[in-house]
Amino acid sequence: AQRVTQPEKLLSVFKGAPVELKCNYSYSGSPELFWYVQYSRQRLQLLLRHISRESIKGFTADLNKGETSFHLKKPFAQEEDSAMYYCALSGLNQAGTALIFGKGTTLSVSS
Amino acid sequence: GAVVSQHPSWVICKSGTSVKIECRSLDFQATTMFWYRQFPKQSLMLMATSNEGSKATYEQGVEKDKFLINHASLTLSTLTVTSAHPEDSSFYICSAPGGRTGGYNEQFFGPGTRLTVL
Numbered sequence: 001a002q003r004v005t006q007p008e009k010l011l012s013v014f015k016g017a018p019v020e021l022k023c024n025y026s027y028s029g030s031p032e033l034f035w036y037v038q039y040s041r042q043r044l045q046l047l048l049r050h051i052s053r054e055s056i057k058g059f060t061a062d063l064n065k066g067e068t069s070f071h072l073k074k075p076f077a078q079e080e081d082s083a084m085y086y087c088a089l090s091g092l093n094q095a096g097t098a099l100i101f102g103k104g105t106t107l108s109v110s111s
Numbered sequence: 112g113a114v115v116s117q118h119p120s121w122v123i124c125k126s127g128t129s130v131k132i133e134c135r136s137l138d139f140q141a142t143t144m145f146w147y148r149q150f151p152k153q154s155l156m157l158m159a160t161s162n163e164g165s166k167a168t169y170e171q172g173v174e175k176d177k178f179l180i181n182h183a184s185l186t187l188s189t190l191t192v193t194s195a196h197p198e199d200s201s202f203y204i205c206s207a208p209g210g211r212t213g214g215y216n217e218q219f220f221g222p223g224t225r226l227t228v229l
Contacts, residue, residue, distance in 0.1 A: 009152075044155075044204065044220040086154065096208040098145045099218060103154040
């Protein structure tokens with residue numbers, strides 16, 4: 001079965017603390033993994049994707065095929081990082097297909 | 112980047128009436144669009160895939176007679192909630208794939224439509 005699991009509904013950290021948002025997936029073929037972010041009252045937007053191996057706003061995520069994980073990390077959280085984060089999955093080389101989303105994790109960063 | 116719009120952004124209707132939600136790709140063409148439903152503080156659940164020029168494909172458990180989808184052109188898909196009831200109240204989001212830009216399956220999301228059925 002194709003599935004994305006985000007075990008934490010809410011993650012609260014203090015400003016400057018490290019952040020790790022967990023994501024595990026189940027997919028029978030080769031997956032393409034994404035992290036999307038939704039700030040308050042804004043639309044869903046792409047944060048990063050595993051293929052590009054880039055760092056956006058200080059966030060990174062590495063695809064671990066052995067552990068079927070794609071955890072999102074940031075060494076020092078900022079208050080503006082507070083948002084809802086969704087891990088998403090599609091099939092590799094399946095252009096234009098729908099994404100499968102995890103349930104999302106709310107990140108709350110306080111000073 | 113590519114932009115997807117939705118109209119209206121929010122709507123309140125009486126039980127039993129029908130509501131139409133529009134999803135437009137503003138600066139690119141989309142032969143496929145996706146409709147999702149999002150409950151408060153929960154994930155996006157795929158409802159259906161809208162295909163230009165052909166019938167929509169519905170996910171299991173989604174009533175196609177309840178949620179009518181029409182992909183009228185390469186830039187417009189509409190979702191009509193027929194005979195709406197309070198349990199249909201939700202946040203409806205559409206998305207469109209922007210093609211494999213740089214080799215990635217990138218999708219662009221609309222801002223969503225908040226439907227409240229009284």
